[in-house]
Structures are given as structure tokens and as C-alpha cells.
Amino acid sequence: MSTRISRRRLLGIGAGVTGAAVTGAVLATHLPRADADAGAEEPFHGEHQAGIATPAQDRLVFAAFDVVTSDRGELREMLREWTAAAAAMAAGRAVPGGSTNPLAPPADTGEALGLPAAHLTVTLGFGPTLFDGRFGLAAYRPAALAELPALPGDQLERARSGGDLGVQACANDPVVAFHAVRNLARLGRGTVVVRWSQLGFGRTSSTSRSQATPRNLMGFKDGTRNVVGEDAAAMDAHVWVGDETDQSWMRGGSYLVARRIRMLIEAWDRSSLRDQQDTIGRLKTSGAPLTGRAEHDVPDFVAATHGSPVIPANAHIRLASPEENDGIRILRRGYSYTDGMDPVTGQLDAGLFFLAYQKDPRTQFVALQRRLGVHDALGEYIEHTGSALFACPPGVAPGQAWGEALFA
Amino acid sequence: MSTRISRRRLLGIGAGVTGAAVTGAVLATHLPRADADAGAEEPFHGEHQAGIATPAQDRLVFAAFDVVTSDRGELREMLREWTAAAAAMAAGRAVPGGSTNPLAPPADTGEALGLPAAHLTVTLGFGPTLFDGRFGLAAYRPAALAELPALPGDQLERARSGGDLGVQACANDPVVAFHAVRNLARLGRGTVVVRWSQLGFGRTSSTSRSQATPRNLMGFKDGTRNVVGEDAAAMDAHVWVGDETDQSWMRGGSYLVARRIRMLIEAWDRSSLRDQQDTIGRLKTSGAPLTGRAEHDVPDFVAATHGSPVIPANAHIRLASPEENDGIRILRRGYSYTDGMDPVTGQLDAGLFFLAYQKDPRTQFVALQRRLGVHDALGEYIEHTGSALFACPPGVAPGQAWGEALFA
Numbered sequence: 001m002s003t004r005i006s007r008r009r010l011l012g013i014g015a016g017v018t019g020a021a022v023t024g025a026v027l028a029t030h031l032p033r034a035d036a037d038a039g040a041e042e043p044f045h046g047e048h049q050a051g052i053a054t055p056a057q058d059r060l061v062f063a064a065f066d067v068v069t070s071d072r073g074e075l076r077e078m079l080r081e082w083t084a085a086a087a088a089m090a091a092g093r094a095v096p097g098g099s100t101n102p103l104a105p106p107a108d109t110g111e112a113l114g115l116p117a118a119h120l121t122v123t124l125g126f127g128p129t130l131f132d133g134r135f136g137l138a139a140y141r142p143a144a145l146a147e148l149p150a151l152p153g154d155q156l157e158r159a160r161s162g163g164d165l166g167v168q169a170c171a172n173d174p175v176v177a178f179h180a181v182r183n184l185a186r187l188g189r190g191t192v193v194v195r196w197s198q199l200g201f202g203r204t205s206s207t208s209r210s211q212a213t214p215r216n217l218m219g220f221k222d223g224t225r226n227v228v229g230e231d232a233a234a235m236d237a238h239v240w241v242g243d244e245t246d247q248s249w250m251r252g253g254s255y256l257v258a259r260r261i262r263m264l265i266e267a268w269d270r271s272s273l274r275d276q277q278d279t280i281g282r283l284k285t286s287g288a289p290l291t292g293r294a295e296h297d298v299p300d301f302v303a304a305t306h307g308s309p310v311i312p313a314n315a316h317i318r319l320a321s322p323e324e325n326d327g328i329r330i331l332r333r334g335y336s337y338t339d340g341m342d343p344v345t346g347q348l349d350a351g352l353f354f355l356a357y358q359k360d361p362r363t364q365f366v367a368l369q370r371r372l373g374v375h376d377a378l379g380e381y382i383e384h385t386g387s388a389l390f391a392c393p394p395g396v397a398p399g400q401a402w403g404e405a406l407f408a
Numbered sequence: 409m410s411t412r413i414s415r416r417r418l419l420g421i422g423a424g425v426t427g428a429a430v431t432g433a434v435l436a437t438h439l440p441r442a443d444a445d446a447g448a449e450e451p452f453h454g455e456h457q458a459g460i461a462t463p464a465q466d467r468l469v470f471a472a473f474d475v476v477t478s479d480r481g482e483l484r485e486m487l488r489e490w491t492a493a494a495a496a497m498a499a500g501r502a503v504p505g506g507s508t509n510p511l512a513p514p515a516d517t518g519e520a521l522g523l524p525a526a527h528l529t530v531t532l533g534f535g536p537t538l539f540d541g542r543f544g545l546a547a548y549r550p551a552a553l554a555e556l557p558a559l560p561g562d563q564l565e566r567a568r569s570g571g572d573l574g575v576q577a578c579a580n581d582p583v584v585a586f587h588a589v590r591n592l593a594r595l596g597r598g599t600v601v602v603r604w605s606q607l608g609f610g611r612t613s614s615t616s617r618s619q620a621t622p623r624n625l626m627g628f629k630d631g632t633r634n635v636v637g638e639d640a641a642a643m644d645a646h647v648w649v650g651d652e653t654d655q656s657w658m659r660g661g662s663y664l665v666a667r668r669i670r671m672l673i674e675a676w677d678r679s680s681l682r683d684q685q686d687t688i689g690r691l692k693t694s695g696a697p698l699t700g701r702a703e704h705d706v707p708d709f710v711a712a713t714h715g716s717p718v719i720p721a722n723a724h725i726r727l728a729s730p731e732e733n734d735g736i737r738i739l740r741r742g743y744s745y746t747d748g749m750d751p752v753t754g755q756l757d758a759g760l761f762f763l764a765y766q767k768d769p770r771t772q773f774v775a776l777q778r779r780l781g782v783h784d785a786l787g788e789y790i791e792h793t794g795s796a797l798f799a800c801p802p803g804v805a806p807g808q809a810w811g812e813a814l815f816a
Contacts, residue, residue, distance in 0.1 A: 059609075061746070102682040109677055110627020110692055111744070114620075159751055174582075175610040178625075178746060178758075185756070186677050194756060197748045201467070201607060202583040212522075217586075219518020269517055269594050274510040284518055336519070338469070338586060339747060340605045343567055348593070348602060350586075 007092050007113050041117040044090040046395040047252055048240065051121030051170055052331065052357050053229030055208035059174040060200030060335040061181045062258065062353065064127070064163025064388055065192040072135045076407045078191040082124070082184050083401040089176075092117035095183050109186065112179035118171040122180050124402050125166040125256050125390025140406050142247040144255055144360045145391045151366070152373025153384050160260055160386030163195045168256070168355065170333070174201070196386070198260065200335020200353045207333060213287060213295060216352055217263055217336050218381070220280050221287035224295055225321070227331040238329045238364070239357050241394075249405035252394030254357045257365040260337070260386030263351035268381045279377040281315030289317060314377040320368060330364050331357040351382065361389060415500050415521050449525040452498040454803040455660055456648065459529030459578055460739065460765050461637030463616035467582040468608030468743040468761065469589045470666065472535070472571025472796055473600040480543045484815045486599040490532070490592050491809040497584075500525035503591050517594065520587035526579040530588050532810050533574040533664050533798025548814050550655040552663055552768040553799045559774070560781025561792050568668055568794030571603045576664070576763065578741070582609070604794070606668060608743020608761045615741060621695060621703060624760055625671055625744050626789070628688050629695035632703055633729070635739040646737045646772070647765050649802075657813035660802030662765045665773040668745070668794030671759035676789045687785040689723030697725060722785040728776060738772050739765040759790065769797060 042050045067075055085095045092115075094108035131141035169180040178199075185194050204216040205223045209230055213221040227234045236242065241250045268276070273284060281299065282289055289299035291310050301318055303310045311318050322329050338350040358364040373379060396402060450458045475483055493503045500523075502516035539549035577588040586607075593602050612624040613631045617638055621629040635642045644650065649658045676684070681692060689707065690697055697707035699718050709726055711718045719726050730737050746758040766772040781787060804810060 102685075103680045105678055106627070106681045106684070106692065108627075109625075111623045111625050113623060113627065113693065159749070173610075175622075175744065178609065178744070182625075182673070182756070182758075189674075193754060194749055197746070197756070199607070199609060199746055199748075201586065201609065202581075214583075215519045215521060217517075217519050217590075219514070219516075219521065265590070266594075266597075270513055272511045273514045276514070277510075284514065285521065336583065336586070338605070338607055340607075341567070341602055346601060348590070348605070350590075 007094055007115060040119055041091055042119050042121050044087040044122075045398050048395045049121075049123045049253070049392055050090065050395070051123035051168055052239065052254055052333075052392070053207065053235060054119070054121050054170070055211055055229065056203050056205050056333050057119050057121070057170040057177075058172045058203050059170065059177050060203070060333075060353065060355075061169045061174070061177040061197065062200070062355075063167050063169075063181045063185065063197040064195045065165040065167070065185070065188065066195045067130065067134070067164045067192050069191045070134060072407070074191050075135055076403070078188050079403045080401040081187050083396060085183060085187055086122035086124075086180070089180050089183070090117060090120050090122060092120075095187070109179065109183055112176050115173055115176055118173035118176040120169065120171040120176050120180060122184075123168040123170075123256075123392060125168075125392040126403070126406075127163045127166060127388065127390050129162065130164045137406055140247060140249065142245060142250050142391055144241075144245070144250075144362060145389065146362060148257070148361065148366060148387060148389055151369045151384070153369070153379055153382065154373075154387070155383040155385055156387050157385050160196050160198075161388055163388050163390075165192065166256065166258065166388060166390040168333075174199070198337060198353050198386075200337050202336045204334040204336055204352060205332045207331060216334065217265065217350055218268055218276070218280070219284055220276070220282060221295060222280070222316075223332050223334065224287060227329050229331075234329065235331070238359060239331045241359055244359075249393060250391060253392050254331075255359065255361050256390045256392050257354075257356045257358070257361050258386070258388045258390070259354040259356075259384050261352045261354050262349060262383045262385045264381050264383070265348050265350055271381075278312050278315060279381070281311045281317035290315075312377065314375050316372070316376055316378045319372050319376050325368055325371065328364050328368055330368070333357070357392075415502055415523060448527055449499055450527050450529050452495040452530075453806050456803045457529075457531045457661070457800055458498065458803070459531030459576055460647065460662055460741075460800070461615065461643060462527070462529050462578070463619055463637065464611050464613050464741050465527050465529070465578040465585075466580045466611050467578070467585050468611070468741075469577045469582070469585040469605065470608070470761065470763075471575050471577075471589045471593065471605040472603040473573040473575070473593070473596065474603045475538065475542070475572045475600050477599045478542060480815070482599050483543055484811070486596050487811045488809040489595050491804060493591060493595055494530035494532075494588070497588050497591070498525060498528050498530060500528075503595070517587065517591055520584050523581055523584055526581035526584040528577065528579040528584050528588060530592075531576040531578075531664075531800060533576075533800040534811070534814075535571045535574060535796065535798055537570065538572045545814055548655060548657065550653060550658050550799055552649075552653070552658075552770060553797065554770060556665070556769065556774060556795060556797055559777045559792070561777070561787055561790065562781075562795070563791040563793055564795050565793050568604050568606075569796055571796050571798075573600065574664065574666065574796060574798040576741075582607070606745060606761050606794075608745050610744045612742040612744055612760060613740045615739060624742065625673065625758055626676055626684070626688070627692055628684070628690060629703060630688070630724075631740050631742065632695060635737050637739075642737065643739070646767060647739045649767055652767075657801060658799060661800050663767065663769050664798045664800050665762075665764045665766070665769050666794070666796045666798070667762040667764075667792050669760040669762050670757060670791045670793045672755070672789050672791070673758055674755050679789075686720050686723060687789070689719045689725035698723075720785065722783050724780070724784055724786045727780050727784050733776055733779065736772050736776055738776070741765070765800075
């Protein structure tokens with residue numbers, strides 16, 4: 001079956017052959033630069049969706065979709081097609097189902113042809129509006145999928161917020177991530193439209209012990225204390241939905257809060273090193289807390305000098321810390337973005353596209369942001385310009401489709 | 409001198425140590441995934457600016473700046489600072505000149521701290537408007553730096569066009585490229601403002617025999633016949649400004665035409681494979697011309713079947729070919745871009761950010777585009793939404809600064 005042929009095999013490249021001349025003289029020169037692991041595939045099927053506990057890939061394309069059909073069957077059928085396409089792309093294959101008729105459009109748009117899987121994960125979520133009654137799904141709406149309340153720091157743009165469906169495509173090659181979202185959009189034509197999308201060019205979070213903490217566009221390491229995928233106890237305690245859910249179809253899933261956090265880069269770049277370090281609560285170069293010497297030293301929130309706390313009362317790492325938040329933790333997959341000049345302010349529109357996975361946004365993200373938004377010294381330098389919430393169902397087994405439990 | 413310490417050494421990482429625990433426990437885990445070559449530096453100094461003949465890096469950040477001072481000395485001084493900063497960053501070092509005073513802003517914004525040079529090149533160009541008399545430079549304006557005329561296919565947006573200065577930052581890590589442009593913008597505060605910027609997430613051109621031809625967002629290999637940096641005769645004939653110039657300061661430089669070419673992706677994705685192949689003149693999967701079997705086969709523009717040319721009369725590769733254009737060639741460094749949803753059309757704003765280097769835009773890009781714009785079958789699927797032109801001076805020697813010859 002031709003759709004099971006990998007994108008590289010289609011070009012005559014044997015799996016063990018890299019960087020060399022290949023059969024058929026189709027690729028005469030080198031393959032894209034890649035480490036030995038770059039072609040690796042992330043398993044698509046499983047208990048949980050990939051792209052949550054998966055070690056965070058370097059690049060992101062995210063898209064929110066609105067459903068434009070009123071036909072429940074069409075939506076269900078599209079989710080079947082999306083599942084099959086996502087499984088194929090995660091395995092480095094082209095979108096299946098194409099005819100060989102040259103008078104028909106190709107089944108796959110082709111820009112990723114010849115590229116390895118690049119650790120692609122495609123993660124689907126359902127927005128609160130999907131359960132508004134258009135598709136007979138109101139009874140399936142989990143209580144935890146409550147629209148986010150207005151939060152301090154909100155400067156939300158409607159055109160960058162919300163969505164009936166959310167798709168997170170992460171990969172180490174941005175072309176592979178873009179290809180995934182674009183092909184789902186194409187398959188969904190007539191059933192969904194893209195509401196907004198966001199490219200994330202560089203990851204700012206580690207979700208694995210095997211990864212170093214990268215820096216965000218403030219030049220700081222943030223999320224050093226993030227939940228990591230290998231920590232099964234922390235994942236169960238903070239990220240995966242368990243038996244506590246009111247909707248059994250969400251067991252094994254997770255709730256995703258997506259926030260587009262613009263950084264006021266010009267103001268930040270004019271602030272002193274001391275201000276920057278006091279704002280975050282860490283040293284800029286090493287990433288160590290102000291009370292420590294190395295990045296992973298546990299912050300000492302009690303330490304004081306001359307009667308003042310070494311880590312200021314309004315420092316970001318203090319206010320975001322589990323110690324100050326009844327042990328609340330979330331799993332973050334953040335990416336730096338830039339969208340060129342803001343025509344209104346004449347300043348660079350860049351910052352952090354923040355993705356947080358959790359068991360219950362009401363008691364995790366919302367509680368944290370309520371506290372951070374009011375007191376966090378960082379608030380002077382950021383604005384939340386986009387916001388969305390999605391219920392990400394558990395993983396699927398081979399032959400199953402996303403959302404099947406909703407249409408039973 | 410601390411500014412000569414590389415970004416990675418600053419973190420205690422010896423040049424020969426990768427992926428391992430390092431001194432000082434500053435980085436406890438792995439470095440970013442990278443091939444053996446990822447840390448390599450491109451030489452900044454030389455006869456020509458880097459970033460033209462350099463094998464095209466995978467990622468791009470481009471910015472156009474307008475000069476806002478009327479003080480010629482300030483402009484000159486900024487260009488000196490930019491040169492020093494670009495040289496440092498290309499060597500994987502932080503922006504020089506920082507004080508160690510914690511009450512001052514850091515000299516470097518820090519997001520690339522710890523990252524290798526990633527083949528960064530920073531290439532500067534001067535726009536036609538720089539020579540409008542504000543800075544006493546009118547006599548230095550080359551005749552070849554004539555504003556581009558209106559061209560077929562133009563749907564130009566003013567906010568995405570023009571600029572007194574252009575900066576092309578290419579690197580294999582987008583964070584490194586972003587960091588370069590952002591730090592030049594920061595150094596230029598008060599002297600320049602960013603007019604527009606563009607992120608290119610995936611390269612679509614090869615400029616070296618060592619590189620395979622990548623695919624654009626139409627899923628096709630384009631630019632198979634591009635000028636490559638190793639072809640010194642072709643570079644001299646088509647790309648590097650020689651003795652023919654009316655401005656000796658441009659000898660060894662090149663002219664850059666930047667065009668933001670939006671692809672009407674939804675329409676393209678609905679067209680049949682045959683239409684797509686006839687539009688381009690190549691087979692989608694292999695990249696071979698319609699008259700050939702392999703990508704690098706020379707197209708046979710004469711071949712006909714049943715009285716019609718196999719490569720249609722309006723196919724892109726025919727109309728863009730040297731054979732049909734009196735031997736005109738250009739060096740292309742193209743990158744795919746996506747800027748989310750177009751709020752007006754509700755369609756994805758994505759396409760090709762096209763960078764073309766040449767000896768004289770009047771007889772190269774303009775001549776090609778006049779012909780292509782009217783007849784090219786591709787014109788149905790693209791719009792040129794941004795345009796800019798820059799005179800890129802030759803390279804500098806150590807101790808020299810960009811633009812020095814203009815201020816003699």
C-alpha cells in the first residue's frame with residue numbers, strides 16, 4: 001500500500017543511507033543536515049497523546065480551527081481523516097488516501113517530501129465552544145473545560161483567541177510541523193476554517209531530564225522547575241486527567257491553556273541587569289536562583305540580606321513557585337515567536353507562545369495566573385494578547401479515531 | 409578581553425565537549441541537538457560579505473530599518489558598532505562593549521547565550537532612500553540602485569516594502585538569527601527604527617553544490633539551476649559587482665532584491681497534480697523537468713508531443729530559464745514564511761520570502777520579473793506583497809566598518 005511508504009523511501013533513500021548519492025539519481029547531493037536522531041519517529045498511538053510528555057521539540061506550529069459545518073457526521077468523519085493523516089505524518093509518511101489520477105489534487109501538499117519524521121507530534125484538543133450544542137455534545141462537556149475568566153494582564157485580541165479545535169504540531173524541523181497543520185487544514189476544508197495560527201521558532205521549555213533549559217527572548221532560563229515527562233508521579237499528580245474527572249472520555253487526557261504572551265522587548269532591553277535579575281529572581285548568565293550558584297539549585301525564598309529577601313517578594317520565580325502556590329505545578333511547552341512589527345506601536349511583536357498542560361485549569365493555570373498577574377514584577381514587561389483552552393483527549397489505539405467517544 | 413570569550417565558553421563549555429556534563433555544573437544536561445558541524449562559524453571578514461555565496465543556512469530573520477537621525481556622524485558611528493557586533497556574533501560571541509555594572513543594561517540580550525555560532529552570517533545593504541541627500545550621500549548612489557519600477561504581479565504593501573538599510577541574518581538556528589537582528593536594532597536605538605521584519609522558517613534554495621534542493625510551500629523543488637557559490641565564474645558574471653560599476657565602493661558587492669511572495673495556498677492545494685506540474689514545468693515528486701527523469705536533467709524546451717511543447721509555453725521553469733532570458737541568472741536565497749491568518753481574506757498568509765543577489769537589478773531581476781509577471785502560469789497562484797532593494801557593499805577587513813567608504 002503506497003501510503004505506507006515513508007517520505008524518504010518514496011525518493012529512493014534507503015533507511016540506512018544518509019548524506020550520500022542515492023538510487024535513481026533523484027537526490028544528487030546531501031540530505032539536510034541532521035544528527036543521528038533527527039529522523040526518529042515519535043509513536044503516535046498510545047495511552048496518552050504524543051506531544052505532551054514527549055521531550056519538547058525545537059519548533060512549533062499551532063492552529064486553532066472553527067467548525068463551520070452543522071453536520072455532526074461531517075465533523076466525525078473529518079476527525080477520522082485527521083487521525084489517519086496525523087498517524088501517517090508522525091511516521092514520516094505522506095498523507096494517505098491519494099488517488100494516482102493526475103487530474104485530481106495530490107493527497108499531500110508535498111513540502112515535507114524527503115524530510116525525516118523529525119520527531120513530529122500532532123496533538124488535538126477540543127475547545128469549550130465545541131460543546132455549545134451545535135453537534136449534540138453539550139452533555140460531554142467536562143466541568144474543567146470552563147471558559148477562562150478574565151485575568152490580570154489580559155490584553156486579549158479576539159482574532160488570536162479561542163477556537164473549537166486546537167492542533168499543536170511540534171517537530172525538530174519547522175517545515176515538517178507546518179506541513180502537518182497545513183494538511184489538516186486542507187483535509188478539513190468545508191468542515192473547519194483556521195481561526196488563528198502561530199509559529200514558534202525556538203523552544204523555551206524542557207519537558208525531559210535529557211534536555212538543557214533553553215532561554216526565552218528575555219535572555220533568561222525559565223521553567224527550570226518544569227514537570228518532566230519521565231516523572232510519572234508528577235505527570236499523574238499534575239498533568240494527566242484521572243478518575244476525578246466528570247467525563248470518562250477525558251481520562252488519560254489533559255487540558256491545554258495556550259497564551260500568546262507578548263514581551264515589551266524594547267523596555268526590557270533598556271532595563272538594567274539588576275532589574276532584570278530581580279524581576280525573574282535568577283542570575284541571567286548561569287540561570288541560578290539569586291540565592292544559589294547553579295541553575296538547578298533550589299531557590300531559598302527565606303534568605304534575606306539587610307532585612308530584605310534576596311529573591312524579591314514580587315520576583316517571577318517566587319510567585320510562580322509550588323512553595324507559594326500550594327504545590328501547584330503545570331507542564332509547560334513554551335516557544336519564542338516573532339510576528340514582525342506591530343503597526344500600531346512601531347515595536348517588534350515578539351515574545352512567548354506559552355502552552356501549559358494540566359489536570360484542571362481552574363485550580364492550576366487560573367489560580368497561578370491570578371496570583372502572578374497581580375503581583376509579578378514581570379507583568380511590567382509582558383501582555384497576554386491571545387488565549388485559548390482545549391480539552392485534549394487521551395491517546396488512540398491503532399484503528400481508533402480522535403473524538404470517537406464523543407460520537408458513540 | 410571578556411568580549412572575545414565565546415558564548416559557549418562563557419558557560420564553561422570547552423570547545424571539544426558536547427552533550428556532556430560540564431564544569432561548574434552550569435549546564436547539567438545536554439546541549440541542543442546538533443550535528444558535528446552545527447557550531448561552525450562562517451568567516452565574517454573577507455573580500456565579499458558573508459551570506460551571499462555562503463551555503464544557504466536553514467533559517468532567516470530579515471529586517472529593514474529607516475534612519476531617524478539627521479546626524480551623519482551618528483549613522484556612521486552606528487555602522488561601526490553594527491560591524492563590531494556582527495563580527496562578534498558570527499564568531500559565536502556576545503555583543504561586545506558591555507559594562508559589568510549591574511545598574512546598566514546588559515550589552516547582549518542573552519537569548520543566544522550558550523548556543524553555537526550556527527553558521528550565522530549578517531549581511532548589510534543600503535536602500536535607495538539612504539542616498540536621498542539627508543546624509544550627504546547623493547553622489548555615492550550607484551545607477552544600479554534605481555528604485556524598482558512597478559512590475560506585473562505587484563500587490564505591494566507599503567509597510568512591508570522599502571527601507572534605508574537592510575539586514576539579512578541567516579543561521580541554522582533561528583534563535584541565533586533572531587538574536588542578531590534584535591541586537592542590531594537595540595544598538596541602533598535613536599538612530600534607526602525597524603521598518604519591517606520577516607522570519608523565514610525553512611530555506612527553499614541551495615547556493616552550494618553540497619546542498620540538496622529543498623522544496624517550497626508549493627511542494628516543488630525550485631531553483632535547481634541556481635547560481636552556486638563555488639562557481640566563481642558564474643558569481644563574477646552574474647552576482648559580484650565588478651569594474652563596470654559607476655561607484656567604486658560597490659566593487660565586490662552585490663545588489664539584493666527582496667520580495668515577499670505570498671502563495672494562494674488554498675487555490676494551489678485544490679489544483680490537480682497535472683496543473684501543478686504544468687505550472688512549474690517539473691514533476692512534483694522527483695523534481696525532474698517534464699522532459700527528464702532526474703532533478704538535474706537539463707530541461708528540453710523544444711521537445712513536443714502531439715504538436716504541443718512538453719514543457720508548456722507558460723511554465724515557470726521555461727520563462728525563468730537563462731535560455732529564454734538572454735542568459736540572465738541570479739543567485740537566490742529563498743525562505744518559506746508563514747504569518748498566520750490574513751484577517752481580510754481569512755486565508756493562511758504564507759509563501760516565499762525571495763532574496764535575489766545580482767550585479768544589476770535593472771538588467772537581471774527587473775528584466776526577469778517583467779517577463780515572468782505577464783506570462784508565468786505561476787502568477788495565478790502568487791502575489792508579490794513586499795519589495796525592497798539594497799546595495800550590499802563588499803566585505804570588510806578586520807578593523808574596517810561597513811559603509812566607511814561612504815563617509816571618507
